[in-house]
Amino acid sequence: MSRPAFTFGWLFVLCCIAARPNISAAFDERIEFYVNRVKPLLQTKCYACHGALNQEAELRLDTGASIQKGGDSGPAIDLQDVEASLLLQRITATDPDERMPPENDALTTDQIEVIANWIREGGHAPENESPQVDPAKHWAFQPLGNCEPPDSA
Numbered sequence: 434m435s436r437p438a439f440t441f442g443w444l445f446v447l448c449c450i451a452a453r454p455n456i457s458a459a460f461d462e463r464i465e466f467y468v469n470r471v472k473p474l475l476q477t478k479c480y481a482c483h484g485a486l487n488q489e490a491e492l493r494l495d496t497g498a499s500i501q502k503g504g505d506s507g508p509a510i511d512l513q514d515v516e517a518s519l520l521l522q523r524i525t526a527t528d529p530d531e532r533m534p535p536e537n538d539a540l541t542t543d544q545i546e547v548i549a550n551w552i553r554e555g556g557h558a559p560e561n562e563s564p565q566v567d568p569a570k571h572w573a574f575q576p577l578g579n580c581e582p583p584d585s586a
Contacts, residue, residue, distance in 0.1 A: 463557040474540075480495060482534070492506075494520075495565040496563070497558020498562065515553050
């Protein structure tokens with residue numbers, strides 16, 4: 434093979450590699466969107482009833498996996514039909530008895546759109562995401578035990 438053909442071949446391969454969509458970067462952006470936009474919103478608006486201390490209707494919203502698992506009514510998000518997602522239905526409900534969060538703490542239109550966009554984009558969350566730690570398990574709330582003082586030599 435001649436040198437120009439060889440060079441052109443490598444140039445072609447490099448251009449193909451550079452031109453292909455960067456799938457991992459797009460995935461990372463979706464994870465980043467969840468971590469920076471969705472999770473803080475859920476933490477502020479939902480964890481009081483669906484976090485470590487309480488799980489109304491057996492629903493936890495502190496990890497992507499627990500959101501997909503859902504609670505008594507089934508999965509909280511439907512990736513095939515965003516509008517059928519229970520989470521979206523509850524935060525957009527007009528009936529005060531159905532709407533979440535309850536009472537005067539409704540989500541704004543922008544906050545609802547953040548959650549809807551996250552679901553539309555596939556509901557991505559980190560695979561190794563840890564749930565919120567139950568504050569009652571903090572060491573300061575554990576019963577004291579008997580221990581022997583160290584030997585002084």
